[in-house]
Amino acid sequence: MNEFESRRISFFEQMSDNSLAIFSSSDEKVRNNDSEYRFRQSSDFLYLSGLNEPDACLVLVKTEDAQKSILFNRAKDRLEEIWHGYRLGQKAAVSDLYFDQAYQIDELLEKLPLLLNGIDTIYFPIFQDEKLEIVLKEVMTEMRGDKRKGVIAPHQFIDSLPILHEMRLIKSEAEIALLSEAAEISAAGHIRAMQACRPGMWEYQLQSEVEYEFAQQGTRDIAYNSIVAGGENACILHYTNNNRQLRDGQLVLIDAGAEYQGYAGDITRTFPVNGHFSEHQAMLYQLVLDIQVRAISQVRPGATLFDINQNVIKQMVDGLIELGIMEGDPDELIAQEAYKDFYMHGIGHYLGLDVHDVGEYGTKDNPRLLEPGMVVTIEPGLYISHDADVDDVWKKIGIRIEDDVLVTESGGDVLTADVPKSINEIEALMADA
Structure with a gap:
């Protein structure tokens, strides 16, 4: 718990x-009638508090003489x-x-005016938390x-978000351990999933194999809705219907990650439903794999995701020309963004509580330079x-093909290297x- 206390101290310092x-917690959300979705705490609130309950507010008060952390949360009620x-109380x-x-x-409404009396400045997530803004307005x-x-x-x-989100971007040793476990x-x-896959299975059946293993390994939480996309469904970037049958001769793309104690894993793999790549599937797959391996090798302090992505685009266009899928001058095709017909997203994103x-x-x-302690995904694609x-x-x-990469002092450490x-x-x- 000293981890959460140290984060609050870091915020105090700024x-x-x-x-x-x-800061306020997430609310319970109604699924239908009187049933709720399983509760998931606000990442910002969890980061500072360690509390995984709804109906709570965290208040930090800093004066010239002292600093005080206060939690408003649900009362014990048998x-x-x-x-x-259970309630923490x-x-x-x-x-x-x-x-x-x-x-x-x-x-809260009784105590907050007393805490604010004589205070010069309020930090809160502006335009982010409508419920909290109503309380503050009142x-x-x-x-x-x-x-x-x-x-x-x-x-x-x-606005408290720039301060808090800059803190969250650089992971502590404890956070890196949790992200490694999630990976x-x-x-x-x-x-x-690779071991279980067979022609004739349904996408949702393969999804259940992935998420079953998450539970067997120690978490029932998923970091996002799993994508299991057979054949052309893989050309839908955020396909989550997962309701089609997997056919012999198709590839299947799985983008799925476990959430462990709030921290996300994020892996994508693409493989043949029947266990064997066809000639043309293998040619395309090898192109994406070569691009991904090279992109990972470029992850290091001082590099930028923008520059890595520009290198990916160049390598992608050269490869597609070599395969006869694109025609023309590589520089002109890049300038015209013709590659976006086949590769329309970026190379990756930050990874953490979200x-x-x-x-x-x-x-x-003026792209952001990578720093030790950041965790990023590297995920080129071809559609x-x-x-x-x-x-x-x-x-x-x-x-x-997507892996999670920790930026270290000497380069990039692939947290998800266990997956072939x-x-x-x-x-x-x-x-x-």
């Missing part, structure tokens, strides 16, 4: 004197706990989560109305739909199964 920061499960918030004070969430209106009674309301409002669990799921994690990427003219203007032998094939991705390794694994 607050101005005589200020208050406030009947509610019989029906719906206020005593445990102090003893277990290292808050200085804890109050019941029902006391409190500020009350305080401004009481100024003749000597109440002094805050007069400066600062290993995710890898086991993909290996199981699968598409927070943090600034910079601009095209040739049924209506592409190419020879029929290439059509209805979608390939993506060479043609020989995949075919051997599937044959052994």
Whole structure:
């Protein structure tokens, strides 16, 4: 729990004197009628608090003399706990989560004006949390109305997200350990899928094999909705219907990741349903694999995802020309963005508590430099739909290969290396199964 306390201290260090920061938890969300979806905490709130319960607010107060962390959360309630499960309560918030004070969430509107009186600045996620903004509006209106009674309301409002998201971008040793575990669990799921896959299976059946293995390895949570896309479905980048039958001779693309203690794994592998790549499938697959391996080798401090992606585009266009799928001058094709018919997304993204994690990427003219402690995905893809203007032998094939890479002082450490991705390794694994 000292991990969460140290994060709050780091946030305190970036607050101005005589200020208050406030963050709220996620709410339970209704699935239908009186049934809720399984609760998932706000990543920002979880990062600072360690609390995995709804109906909570975290308040940080910094004055010239002291700094104080306060949690408002649900009260202990024996009947509610019989029906719906354990609640942390206020005593445990102090003893277990290292808050200085804890109050019941029902006391927030009473306590917050007292905490804000005389405070100059409020930090909160502007335009991000409508419910919290309603609370702050109510409190500020009350305080401004009481100024003749000597109440002094805050007069400066600062968005807390840039500070918090910059903190989240660079992972601590504890976070790297959790991300490594999420990566290993995710890898086991993909290996199981390769071993279980057979022509005639349905996409959702293969999905169940992946997610079953996640549970067997220690987590019931997924980092995002799993993609299991056979044949041309792989040309739909975020395909999640997973309701088609897998056919002999097709490739299947699986993009799935486990979530372990809030941290995401994110792996994509593409392999033949019947265990054997056809000649043309192998040619396309090898092109994507060569591109991915080279891109991973370029991950290091001082590199940028933008520059890596530009190199990927150049290698992709050269490879497609060599295969006869594109024609023309490579530089002109790149300038015209003709490659976007086949490769329309970027090379990767940050990874952490969110699968598409927070943090600034910079601009095209001034891209963000990679730093040790960042975790990124490297995921080139090649997608040739049924209506592409190419020879029929290439059509209805979608390939993506994705790994999670930790930026270290000396380069990139692939956290998801356990999953085979060479043609020989995949075919051997599937044959052994």
